[in-house]
Amino acid sequence: MSPIADMTEPAPVCAPLADAGGAPPPLAPPAGGGEKGRAGAVLEVDLRAVVANWRTLAARHPSGPVAGVVKADAYGLGATAVAPALAAAGCRHFFVAALDEALALRPRLAKAMLAVLGGPLPGTEADHLAHDVTPVLNSLAEIDAWAALARRAGRALPALLHVDTGMARLGLDPPALAVLRDDPARLGGIDLRYVMTHLVSAECAADPLNAAQARRFADACALLPPAPRSFANSSGIFLGAAFGSDLARPGAALWGINPTPEQPNPMHPVVRLRARVLAVREIGPGESVGYDATFTATRPSRIATAAIGYADGWRRALSNCGTVIFDGAPVPLVGRVSMDLTTFDATDQPGIVPGAWLDLIGPGQDVDAVATAAGTNGYEVLTALGPRVQRVYAPA
C-alpha cells in the first residue's frame, strides 16, 4: 500500500485517468510562451484539429450544414481565433449566448449567420439589426418586439424560433405554441430562418427523452409556418438520422470533448494545457504541503510548484487528486490547489526542475479525464480557464 495513504486525510475518491498510451511526443516549449515568455500557463489550441472535427461532424450530419457554437469565448478557447478558422473552412452559421459576444465576432465573420441563443433583451432589438446579428426568439414577447421592429423597418427581418421540448429553460412552451397556431399573423414580418430545439440528454443514447423530444419537436413544427429546422448539438449528431435536421449546432465536440461518452472519442484532440514549474524544494518525512496541510510527506520528497491555480480554472476539487504528465509519466498532485499555484510530488522525476513544463491536459490525459477527476464535465473544465492562461494557436 502507498505510504502516503497512511498519513493523509481519507483519500479522496478519484476516477482513474486515461492511460498515457505510451510516451507522448517530446515536449517542445510552447510556441509563443507568453509575451516575452512570461506566461506561467499556456493553452495550445490546434485550429487544424478544430477544422477536422467540424468536417467529421459534417460527414455525420448529411441532412444539413453544421454550425459552430462559439459561446463563452468558444468554450474558453478564444472565439476570435476559432470562429474565423471555422469560417475559412466553410462554416456559415455561428451561435453565441449573448449579444456582446456576437458584436465582438461580427467584424470577423463577414456574411455568416451569427445568432444569439439567449434571445434579444428588451431594447436591444435595433442593435441586433444594426450589426446583422440574428436573434433566437424564445418567447411571445420577443416575437412581438422583433415583429414590431420589422414593421418599423418596412421589411422582413431574420430570426430563429426556439421551441422548448423538455429543457424548460428557454423557448416557446406549449401554451405559447398554441397562441401562434391560432394567430400565425403574430409571426408577420419575421423571416423564419430556423425553428430550433435543444436536446436534454443526447450524450446518453438510450435515454427515452431523446425520442420524446424528437416527437415533440415534429409536433411543434407542424403547428408553425413551414421553416427549416435545427436540432442536434454535438452528441445529438451521433444519435442517428432521426436527429438530423437542416442545421446542427455542435460546440463541445469541435473542441475535442467526447460527444459519445459511452464509447471511444471520435473527435481529434484540440487543446493542450501546460503550466511552468516555478520552484522545486526538498522536504522531509512529516512535513506538509500547502493550505490546511492536507498532504504530509512520508519520505524525503521533491515538491514542484507550478504556475496555475483555481483562479486560472484549474479546479480546487483536484486537490490531492489530480495528476499531470511529465515526460509521458504521471506526476501526482499533492496538497490543496491554491489560487495561483499547484504542487506536485516530483520525487520520482528528477527531470522536473524550475522552468520545466507540466502537461495538465493533453497527451495522456484528455479534457474528459481531467473533468472526471474534478467531478465535472469537459465543458466546465474548458470554460473555466481564465485570462491568465495564454492562448496559443497552431494554424489551420
Ligand SMILES: *Cc1c(COP(=O)(O)O)cnc(C)c1O
Ligand atoms: C450550448 C448549446 C449548443 C451546443 O451544445 P454542445 O453540447 O456543446 O454541442 C447547442 N444548442 C444550444 C441551444 C446550446 O445552448
